[in-house]
Amino acid sequence: MLALMLAGIATAAADAARHDARLLVIAFAAGALALWLALLAFRALRNSPS
Numbered sequence: 001m002l003a004l005m006l007a008g009i010a011t012a013a014a015d016a017a018r019h020d021a022r023l024l025v026i027a028f029a030a031g032a033l034a035l036w037l038a039l040l041a042f043r044a045l046r047n048s049p050s
Contacts, residue, residue: 002037003033003034003035003037003038003041004034006030006031006033006034006037007030007031007034007038009026009030009034010026010027010028010030010031010034011027013026013027013030014027014031
């Protein structure tokens with residue numbers, strides 16, 4: 001859930017970066033965090049004990 005929210009922040013910041021280039025840093029950071037959290041969640045779900 002948190003990864004999806006960070007992806008939404010990254011999308012909104014990238015859209016707003018058309019008017020303010022400094023927001024590209026926020027878009028990149030939020031996108032990187034979203035990807036990292038999504039990979040952690042995927043690994044945790046894949047390796048869960050049955």
